[in-house]
Amino acid sequence: MSHDFAKGVAALESQIDSRVAAYFSSCVHCGLCAEACLFYTETQDPRYTPIYKLEPMRRLWKEQHTFWGKFAIKLGLSKPLSDQDFADWEELVYDSCTLCGRCSMVCPVGNDITYMIRKEREGFAAAGYTPPGLQEATHRALTIGSPMGVTLKTLQAALRHVERNTGLSIPMDRQGADYMALFSSMEVVNFPEYIESVACIFDAARVSWTISSQAFEATNSGIQIGSREAAREIVGRVVDAAESLGVKYVISPECGHAYTAIRWEGPNLIGRPYKFEIIHILELLDQLQQEGRLKLSGLTETPLTFHDPCQIVRRGGVIEPPRDLLGKVASGFVEMADHGEMNWCCGGGGGVSANERAEGLRLKVFDRKRKQLEALGVKTLVTACANCRIVLEEGIEDRDMDVEVIGLTELVAEHLAAAPAASSTGSE
Amino acid sequence: MIGQLIDGPLWYFSLAVFGVGMLYRLYSILRAGVKPDLAPPRAGGGAGALRNLFSRFVPRRDVATRGRLTLIAGYLFHLGLFALLFFAQPHVDFLAERITGFGWPALPYWAFIISAELAFVGLLLLWLHRLLHPVTRLLSSVDDHIGTGLVFLVMLSGCLALAQAFEPLRLLHLFLAELLLIYFPFSSLMHTFTFVFSRGYTGAMMGRKGVNA
Numbered sequence: 001m002s003h004d005f006a007k008g009v010a011a012l013e014s015q016i017d018s019r020v021a022a023y024f025s026s027c028v029h030c031g032l033c034a035e036a037c038l039f040y041t042e043t044q045d046p047r048y049t050p051i052y053k054l055e056p057m058r059r060l061w062k063e064q065h066t067f068w069g070k071f072a073i074k075l076g077l078s079k080p081l082s083d084q085d086f087a088d089w090e091e092l093v094y095d096s097c098t099l100c101g102r103c104s105m106v107c108p109v110g111n112d113i114t115y116m117i118r119k120e121r122e123g124f125a126a127a128g129y130t131p132p133g134l135q136e137a138t139h140r141a142l143t144i145g146s147p148m149g150v151t152l153k154t155l156q157a158a159l160r161h162v163e164r165n166t167g168l169s170i171p172m173d174r175q176g177a178d179y180m181a182l183f184s185s186m187e188v189v190n191f192p193e194y195i196e197s198v199a200c201i202f203d204a205a206r207v208s209w210t211i212s213s214q215a216f217e218a219t220n221s222g223i224q225i226g227s228r229e230a231a232r233e234i235v236g237r238v239v240d241a242a243e244s245l246g247v248k249y250v251i252s253p254e255c256g257h258a259y260t261a262i263r264w265e266g267p268n269l270i271g272r273p274y275k276f277e278i279i280h281i282l283e284l285l286d287q288l289q290q291e292g293r294l295k296l297s298g299l300t301e302t303p304l305t306f307h308d309p310c311q312i313v314r315r316g317g318v319i320e321p322p323r324d325l326l327g328k329v330a331s332g333f334v335e336m337a338d339h340g341e342m343n344w345c346c347g348g349g350g351g352v353s354a355n356e357r358a359e360g361l362r363l364k365v366f367d368r369k370r371k372q373l374e375a376l377g378v379k380t381l382v383t384a385c386a387n388c389r390i391v392l393e394e395g396i397e398d399r400d401m402d403v404e405v406i407g408l409t410e411l412v413a414e415h416l417a418a419a420p421a422a423s424s425t426g427s428e
Numbered sequence: 429m430i431g432q433l434i435d436g437p438l439w440y441f442s443l444a445v446f447g448v449g450m451l452y453r454l455y456s457i458l459r460a461g462v463k464p465d466l467a468p469p470r471a472g473g474g475a476g477a478l479r480n481l482f483s484r485f486v487p488r489r490d491v492a493t494r495g496r497l498t499l500i501a502g503y504l505f506h507l508g509l510f511a512l513l514f515f516a517q518p519h520v521d522f523l524a525e526r527i528t529g530f531g532w533p534a535l536p537y538w539a540f541i542i543s544a545e546l547a548f549v550g551l552l553l554l555w556l557h558r559l560l561h562p563v564t565r566l567l568s569s570v571d572d573h574i575g576t577g578l579v580f581l582v583m584l585s586g587c588l589a590l591a592q593a594f595e596p597l598r599l600l601h602l603f604l605a606e607l608l609l610i611y612f613p614f615s616s617l618m619h620t621f622t623f624v625f626s627r628g629y630t631g632a633m634m635g636r637k638g639v640n641a
């Protein structure tokens with residue numbers, strides 16, 4: 001990829017808002033954020049200190065927004081940001097940050113470091129300093145419609161399997177349905193059982209839903225790489241599809257980054273609120289269960305714990321629904337010491353799992369989750385994100401651990417109370 | 429002559445630099461602007477901002493364990509300094525005479541000594557940590573050391589001045605405090621004020637998402 005330093009600086013500059021200025025002004029260099037970041041705790045490498053990952057952006061802010069910064073540059077006492085800085089920091093900005101948000105919860109002055117790293121990536125993407133794996137994923141998302149290259153044909157093949165297995169018909173492009181479901185490519189390719197579970201649950205709860213042939217991919221590589229334009233284009237497809245089908249809600253799948261992208265970033269990317277609402281699948285399942293539409297029976301007795309996907313829980317605010325649902329289907333649910341909004345990341349969020357270059361580091365920092373699981377001694381790990389799931393499974397295999405990972409929606413589907421007689425889904 | 433300068437014009441000059449500089453820094457933060465969030469919130473941002481403003485005074489469990497030294501030293505220093513700054517008898521008299529026009533109860537001498545000791549222990553521990561720990565060593569800039577050094581000298585001269593009741597020491601203390609005031613707006617000491625913005629912005633954003641930051 002070609003490099004354009006001036007463009008990178010201009011993009012980085014445009015990202016400096018009041019929040020960023022307040023954060024840099026407040027940082028006392030206490031180093032506490034390092035203690036919250038798995039990349040530091042598992043490697044003890046000080047370069048992985050969260051705020052240090054923002055050194056290029058901090059220097060630009062200093063050069064442009066502070067008296068000393070301007071003065072020091074004029075006198076030649078400090079060097080202005082250079083192309084080499086982008087090159088030197090690329091690995092820190094992409095390979096060693098999953099945008100998990102844990103550092104932002106502990107900074108004593110209240111800095112949202114994650115918010116800044118997300119913004120810093122805009123500068124890096126504009127300058128052309130991004131990992132090849134993420135470049136390819138973004139390119140595929142823009143040209144094919146999915147970061148993993150999943151086409152409508154692939155989805156249709158997966159749906160045919162689901163229909164065969166369940167005897168249900170999956171509604172496609174149904175005008176005026178209440179809900180439009182999105183999926184992540186990872187679910188389509190690696191965990192089609194998620195789609196199957198959704199179909200069965202919606203049938204049992206008589207949910208009026210559809211899938212759009214125009215936009216079924218929920219993830220957004222544009223956000224992970226830091227390209228507003230790409231992110232806007234990807235979100236825009238979902239918005240167009242949902243608004244043309246006239247649905248009331250769009251269901252974000254389990255995938256965490258998809259949720260952040262569509263729920264929290266989306267309206268800001270397209271510059272207006274949606275004409276529909278976004279609901280996360282776990283919020284919807286919990287709601288259906290509370291309304292009595294989703295009837296569950298029996299309890300899984302196996303001791304199990306829940307891995308909170310960062311973007312759903314800490315950065316997304318869906319904290320209680322997974323716990324409510326687990327309480328309804330499992331009797332042996334135990335929490336890890338750090339859970340909920342203070343969970344530890346799996347190590348593969350924020351585009352890290354799509355960045356092959358970062359694999360070694362990702363597997364190394366998985367040690368954090370390994371230690372959590374070993375401390376608890378539980379052999380079943382439930383999660384609610386296909387990306388977390390694959391990253392956890394790889395880590396478990398790499399560390400030779402005897403732990404099974406299951407998806408929460410599937411677990412809920414396994415406990416569906418026997419329905420009188422299966423009807424075709426999408427009714428109501 | 430020098431004494432008069434320190435006690436008079438330099439004091440007002442340093443106070444003016446401090447006031448104007450600080451306001452300018454706050455203005456430059458606000459001038460950068462924040463785009464309105466168009467995503468429908470789960471809860472109010474204002475309540476989140478307010479909550480975070482206070483909740484961050486108490487550390488999260490996990491980091492309280494890992495960053496024990498920094499946190500304990502941080503509390504000792506900040507609480508000790510706060511007590512000294514606003515409740516040492518000479519400060520109460522000075523502030524009443526020069527700024528507020530009214531006084532308030534001051535710390536008894538023994539409490540002053542304890543506060544000073546806590547503040548010194550905290551500051552020295554933080555400084556040592558800054559110099560020795562690989563993370564803080566990597567992060568720290570000259571500014572951090574100048575700020576810490578100045579605060580240290582101001583505190584030291586202040587304690588000596590009170591203990592010795594010696595006019596030149598009082599002047600030295602005032603002079604160093606004036607230097608600190610002048611340096612303040614250009615440095616990371618600004619966190620004294622900007623933390624309100626940082627905690628507020630983060631708390632509001634997280635509050636909108638329904639997360640207690």
Ligand code: SF4
Nearest residue numbers: 027028030031033107
């Ligand atoms: S925890 Fe906050 S104040 Fe401390 S170094 Fe990190 S960003 Fe700066």
Ligand code: SF4
Nearest residue numbers: 037097098100101103
């Ligand atoms: S967001 Fe997570 S991975 Fe990134 S720096 Fe912060 S704690 Fe580390």
